[in-house]
Amino acid sequence: MIGTGTRAYFDRETETAAADMLAALRLRKLRAGLVLLLQRNPFYGARLRAAGLRDARDVGSLDDLARLPFTTKSEFAADQEAAPPFGTNLTYPPSEYRRVLRTSGTTGRPLFWLETEESLRTNAREWASGLVAQGIGPGDRIFFAFSFGPFMAFWGAWEGARLVGALTISGGSQQSLDRLRLLAQCGATVLASTPTYALRLAEVAAENGIDLRALGVRATVHGGEPGASIPATKRRIEDLWGARCFDTCGLTEGGHLGFECLEAPGDVHLHEDDYVVEVIDPTTGRAARPGERGELVVTNLERWGMPALRYRTRDLVEIVDQPCDCGRTFRRLRGGIIGRADDMITVRGVNVFPSAIEAIVRRHPAIAEFVIDVHRRREMRELELRIEPVPALDAGAVTELARQLEQDVHTDLGLRATVTAVAPGALPRFELKARRLVVHD
Ligand SMILES: [Zn+2]
Structure with missing residues (x-):
């Protein structure tokens, strides 16, 4: 970590790089990944060849990505159903994988997702850079008020916290009141939870005469739902906890996409060193105009063991392409995830x-x-x-x-x-x- 206060970065050079440098970095990563997929990944190898891609060198710019097909959740689900349990979207032999994740299954059949050592490191680094942007680091004690199930965010947040030098406290497998007591006993300075659950904990605190604002929690970090970027919800969490409330965005199939910084409340910076992010019209699939609201499509460039190329998230977003006072050049999602296209x-x-x-x-x-x-x-x-x-x-x-x-x-x-x-x-x-x-x- 470099610097202090609002100008602290986990990786200053990358986070403040010019847009064309970031684009060149993405193109390099994309090509290297496509080489691997064409050679070794049954699911994507076949799809890429069917789309006419024989050689990764044919991808001359990031715009060429638009010639490759989208991938939908149902296509991954069908593949895993046909080749259980993990499907054919695997680039490496089984011994190369280190963790099994699973989606929540709120929409359709839960998907398995496998992480390699490399992709786990990236995920932790992404979380770490977000935490530093939120002013969280050494000396902080982060209380994780969730059950540590097989969703990606639990583990990424946990490892990212360790990477920035914070103390991690697991609040798994407990009732809400017990969690509050443990949080207080350990002197937690940061709460990590869904926004809904931060409100639920406040309700339990009120029922039990616990003064949340006196606990010393100075920041809350959220994901899993849009709440932390909805202004009234954010304000409510901040009032109840006496803390700054920060949003993050991600999904098990796509990765940890981004984080809110100290300087742009309500927006979420994208990790533009690690992802190609597109916005499309959810009905026609055409590219959205700059700043237009549409469906978020992601390509994770750091997760080639089990990749998702042009993955249609069904989440609706608007991209802000303006400088941020924090100094990061990563573009932002205005208001985080606005909602699900299906909702x-x-x-x-x-x-x-x-x-x-x-x-x-x-x-x-x-x-x-x-x-x-x-x-x-x-x-x-x-x-x-x-x-x-x-x-x-x-x-x-x-x-x-x-x-x-x-x-x-x-x-x-x-x-x-x-x-x-x-x-x-x-x-x-x-x-x-x-x-x-x-x-x-
Ligand atoms: Zn910023």
């Missing part, structure tokens, strides 16, 4: 993402949890929000809260939503990826 709700001709609704709901601290119900009635879609008020609220205040939320949704989104209050504790709580959208067709 877009169309109600009476208005398109809306659950994250846009969350952005409104979280402005109301008296709402502890919520669910978005979409009903189809007589071919019209209707939106209902079930909200769970905090226990202290009386009936009159609950009615007023529901009315206010209906009005906010109408003002901000142009949508009429019916808001119904349910009893405290009635809605599900989440430790990992929250699922708050329920479509009743």
Whole structure:
């Protein structure tokens, strides 16, 4: 690590390199990887040859990547089903792999993903550079409030924390209250969790008379859901914990894509030394215009043992190509991951993402949890929000809260939503990826 304060870098030379230097680096990595895939990877070797690529030297620029096909999750799933358990997207013999990961299976069959020593090192380095950009390093004590299942982010964050010289504290396999106690006992300065779970821990703290703001946690680091980049959610986490809240983005199949820095709250820098990132129209597949919202497509250039080339993430993003005060030249995702393409709700001709609704709901601290119900009635879609008020609220205040939320949704989104209050504790709580959208067709 070099430097101090907001101008600290894990790898200054790379993180502040000019765009053309980064592009040249990506092209070198891409070509070296394609050589490997053509020679050794059954899944991609066949696909690349079918697309007319015989020799990696035919890829003269990063633009040539667009001649290669996209890969979808269902294609990986079909391959793993046909050749269980790990499929044919393997570049090396089995003895070269060091870790089995698995996706959560929130959309479809869970996928296995195998990491090599090399790809694990990259993943830890990527996490480390993000933590340094968030001012986290030696002397910090990072509490990991999750179960350490087979998802990539758990392990990358853990190893990245060690790499920056922080103390790591595992909060696996415990109830929320026990986690809070352990966090307090160990004097944690950083919390790593999903944004939803940071809010859940705050709720448990309030129920048990624990003053979160007095615990000394000065930063929270999140992933797994869009929440930490939704302004109202971010503010709420920061208020409850008395800490700076940071987002990160990544996915098990794609890798650890990026991190929020100290200087651009709400945006996520992409690791542009390690990934080719494209944005496309999710319906037609054509490239989005600069700054246009579209589906994130990633090619991880540091994970050739089990690669994903032009992988369609179904996540919607907008890229910001402007200098950042932190000095990094890596472009940013404005507002992190905006939502899942599959989660877009169309109600009476208005398109809306659950994250846009969350952005409104979280402005109301008296709402502890919520669910978005979409009903189809007589071919019209209707939106209902079930909200769970905090226990202290009386009936009159609950009615007023529901009315206010209906009005906010109408003002901000142009949508009429019916808001119904349910009893405290009635809605599900989440430790990992929250699922708050329920479509009743
Ligand atoms: Zn920055």
